[in-house]
Structure formats: C-alpha cells, structure tokens
Amino acid sequence: MKFKKTISFILILILLGIVSRGIDTYSAKFLDARYQRQNGVIIGTEEIYLENGQDAILLIHGLTANPNSVREMADYLYQRGYTVYAPVIKGHGTSVFDLEKTNYLDWRKSAEDAYYKLAKNHKKIYVVGTSLGGLLSLDIASNHEVSGLIVVNTPMEINSDLIELLPLIYLVSPYNIRGLFSLEELPIATELKLYDTLPLKSVAQLKSYLEFVKPQLKKINSPIFVVQSSKDDIVKPESAMIILNNVNSSVKEALILEDSTHINIVNKEKELLKQRSYKFLKGISNF
Numbered sequence: 001m002k003f004k005k006t007i008s009f010i011l012i013l014i015l016l017g018i019v020s021r022g023i024d025t026y027s028a029k030f031l032d033a034r035y036q037r038q039n040g041v042i043i044g045t046e047e048i049y050l051e052n053g054q055d056a057i058l059l060i061h062g063l064t065a066n067p068n069s070v071r072e073m074a075d076y077l078y079q080r081g082y083t084v085y086a087p088v089i090k091g092h093g094t095s096v097f098d099l100e101k102t103n104y105l106d107w108r109k110s111a112e113d114a115y116y117k118l119a120k121n122h123k124k125i126y127v128v129g130t131s132l133g134g135l136l137s138l139d140i141a142s143n144h145e146v147s148g149l150i151v152v153n154t155p156m157e158i159n160s161d162l163i164e165l166l167p168l169i170y171l172v173s174p175y176n177i178r179g180l181f182s183l184e185e186l187p188i189a190t191e192l193k194l195y196d197t198l199p200l201k202s203v204a205q206l207k208s209y210l211e212f213v214k215p216q217l218k219k220i221n222s223p224i225f226v227v228q229s230s231k232d233d234i235v236k237p238e239s240a241m242i243i244l245n246n247v248n249s250s251v252k253e254a255l256i257l258e259d260s261t262h263i264n265i266v267n268k269e270k271e272l273l274k275q276r277s278y279k280f281l282k283g284i285s286n287f
Contacts, residue, residue, distance in 0.1 A: 051083050129150075
C-alpha cells in the first residue's frame with residue numbers, strides 16, 4: 001500500500017513538472033513573439049559602429065541585452081573623439097531561443113572577432129563592458145593587447161542562493177520569465193529592448209564562464225576602471241574587489257554607484273559614470 005502511494009506521489013510530481021515546463025515554455029514563446037523584427041533581427045538592436053579617430057573603443061553589452069543598451073555611452077564617447085564599435089554578441093538581438101542555443105565559447109568568439117575587426121585599423125583599443133560584457137572584456141584583456149578597460153557590474157559571484165540548484169530547477173522551469181529585473185525596472189528593460197526571458201541554460205553558461213575568467217585575471221596588466229552598483233540584485237558587489245585584487249594592473253580605479261541596480265543606472269549616476277569613464281580614458285591615453 002505504501003509502495004503504491006509512493007509511486008502515485010512520484011507520478012503526480014512528474015505530471016506537475018511536465019505541466020510547469022509547458023506553461024513556462026509557452027510564456028517564453030508568447031513574450032518572445034512581441035518584439036518587432038526585420039529579417040529576424042529585433043528592430044533597434046543592431047550593432048553600432050561609429051568611426052571617429054585613431055583610438056578605438058570596443059563596447060560590449062550584457063546577457064539578454066544588445067547594443068541598444070549601451071548606445072548612450074557609445075554616442076558619448078564617439079562625440080569625444082573615439083571610434084566606437086558595439087557588436088551583437090551571438091544569441092542576442094534576435095530571439096531568446098537563439099540565446100539558449102549558444103554557449104560562452106560563442107560569446108567569446110563574437111567579442112574576439114570584434115576586437116580583431118578594430119585591430120585592423122586601430123593601434124590603441126580600449127574595451128568597455130557591462131555584466132557579461134565585462135567578463136568578455138576581462139577575457140580579451142587577458143589574451144590580447146588592450147590599452148585600458150572599463151568593466152561595469154561584472155559578475156565574479158552571482159547574487160542568488162539558487163544558483164547551485166539550476167539543474168533541478170531546469171527540470172520544471174527552463175526559463176526565468178522577466179528573470180533579470182524587478183517590476184520597478186520593467187520600463188528601463190523595455191526601453192533597452194532586453195529579452196523578457198532568461199534561459200537557465202544561459203545562466204549555467206554564465207556561471208561556467210566566470211569560473212573560466214577568474215584564473216585569467218592575474219594575466220591582466222592593462223589600466224582598469226571597475227564600476228559596481230551597490231544595489232545590484234544579480235551580481236554580488238564584492239565582485240568588484242575580486243577583480244581589483246587579482247589583476248596585475250599598475251593603474252586601478254573604482255567607482256561605486258550607490259543608488260543604482262544591475263540594469264538601472266539612475267540618471268545622476270549615469271552622468272557620473274560617463275564622465276568618470278572619459279576622465280579615466282584620457283588619463284591613461286599616454287600610458
């Protein structure tokens with residue numbers, strides 16, 4: 001009798017898991033279909049390339065984001081005499097289901113190809129990245145000649161107690177709907193054209209990638225500016241110190257954004273970030 005009850009209980013759990021996965025997948029497809037696209041690309045998420053001067057900046061967006069999320073910084077630096085290139089990292093700007101099919105090796109290749117594109121015509125290349133883009137920036141700086149780098153809200157530790165349970169969670173919920181931001185952040189997420197859905201496979205890849213990058217930090221000796229939001233709900237704020245304490249750069253600067261979250265850099269701190277970034281770049285121009 002007990003055995004039959006156990007079997008029944010297990011079957012019910014399996015059924016609930018199947019139903020949960022179905023609802024989760026349907027929700028992800030519904031949200032993904034809302035974006036306006038042209039030739040499969042979400043309108044407004046295309047790469048940015050602004051030619052203006054010999055010194056170039058590779059500007060890399062974050063996970064589920066796209067170049068539109070860094071456009072304001074791209075325009076700001078372009079207007080101050082830099083060539084700026086913000087590529088689309090593979091899996092982004094099209095569909096969350098494209099992102100789900102990629103791994104961190106694909107992301108690395110996208111960033112590295114963009115670096116090589118700039119290196120053909122520019123001797124000095126600075127790399128600026130946010131979140132996943134920060135990891136890619138650190139990775140590039142550990143393997144290539146970089147005149148300086150700026151990393152914003154870059155994960156060395158992910159701010160979630162459930163990160164180790166991803167394989168179990170994936171069984172019933174392969175997607176985290178609106179998984180990168182709170183309800184208060186929805187307007188800015190919509191404005192930046194971020195994906196509404198975060199595939200758990202991509203979270204697992206992000207975790208694997210940060211573990212890959214950590215040991216490479218000691219190879220970095222380029223001047224570095226590390227920026228971290230103190231109210232970051234995705235990246236543990238101590239990530240900034242992990243980076244600063246492990247790179248071998250002789251020039252290190254840091255900025256804490258006291259009132260900003262991971263994706264929402266509030267207006268007064270957005271201006272501060274742009275100004276401090278430009279000041280840092282000018283300060284190391286003769287390094």
